[in-house]
Amino acid sequence: MDSLELFSRKIRISKNELKQALTHYSFYESKDENKANGRLVFEGMFVFKGQVAEILAKYFNGNGTQLQHVLGNLFRKQYLNCLFDEWTLKKWVRVAENFDVNAHKHIFVYAIFGCISRLDVDIRRKFIFQYILCEQNKHILNHVTRNKDLIHQTKELAKKSLGKTIKTEMQITPDIRHKAIVSFTNGTVLAEATSKSYRYARKKAMKLALQIISNINLDKYINESNYIERVQKRIEEEKAKKQMQLQQKLAEKEKRRIQKIEEAKRIKKARDLARKKAQVEAKKRKAEREKILTIKASKEQRPLSANKRRYLEDKKK
Secondary structure (H helix, E strand, O other): OOHHHHHHHHOOOOHHHHHHHOEOHHHOOOOOOOOOOHHHHHHHHHHHHHHHHHHHHHHOOOOHHHHHHHHHHHOOHHHHHHHHHHOOHHHOOEOOOOOOOHHHHHHHHHHHHHHHOOOOHHHHHHHHHHHOOOHHHHHHHOOOOHHHHHHHHHHHHHHHHHOOOEEEEEEEOOOOOEEEEEEEOOOOEEEEEEEOOHHHHHHHHHHHHHHHHHHOOHHHHHHOOOHHHHHHHHHHHHHHHHHHHHHHHHHHHHHHHHHHHHHHHHHHHHHHHHHHHHHHHHHHHHHHHHHHHHHHHHHHHOOOOHHHHHHHHHHHO
């Protein structure tokens, strides 16, 4: 019994289906889609993923957006590549010679998922809990979003340090922006924040409330009614200071950029002057050479004197 058949038995699909799942259409000269894994890849990406989504919707907590993020992370390309290597599929895939298998590992894994999607419910679910909703992905299934964790921290800290309960109220401002107000149940406003985004305004206000509660000294809070306002003012001042430092950094960066541009212009100007000077000197040298050649040619064309003619005739003898 070969290793491919052992693997097919392990994941409960037939050897012929597994061969088709591991065959890319480029393997055939006729590009025959019917013999390749194209339809299986489609079923893996949408049918099988939908079957996993059905389990998430039925048995896992979270809103629609959170479950969507969980589903996306379960089928992340990095994890699919790990499954490809774990199953040692590279020695069985059938592709054209110029096909890059390493860049397309995930499509063969999706093709196997497509085969699994056709199996009975019990076998399919066993596969899902063995390879998808498994120990390797436990950190994804147990993930708590930052915003939810932030709200929990703020509520717990207010309860433990001040013995008070906080609430969040959302309003719409006249300029159509979301305004979040975090306050105690007695009406004392703890923090406010506005934003175009509903979620960001709420998160921003809760974060500010958490900072204020973290900085509150319980004795001063009891004895001084304006302590929250002063703490809030200090946080805003620190925020303004950071903003100023950021602006200074940006200004310095812009200054360096302008200096580089000016330096580049200066170098270009110097190069242009040097090139023009070299061109002038080259023209001067050329004119001098032409002058010398003209004088030499005029001398050669001058008629010989009687003495020089006799000299040349005697020299020939």
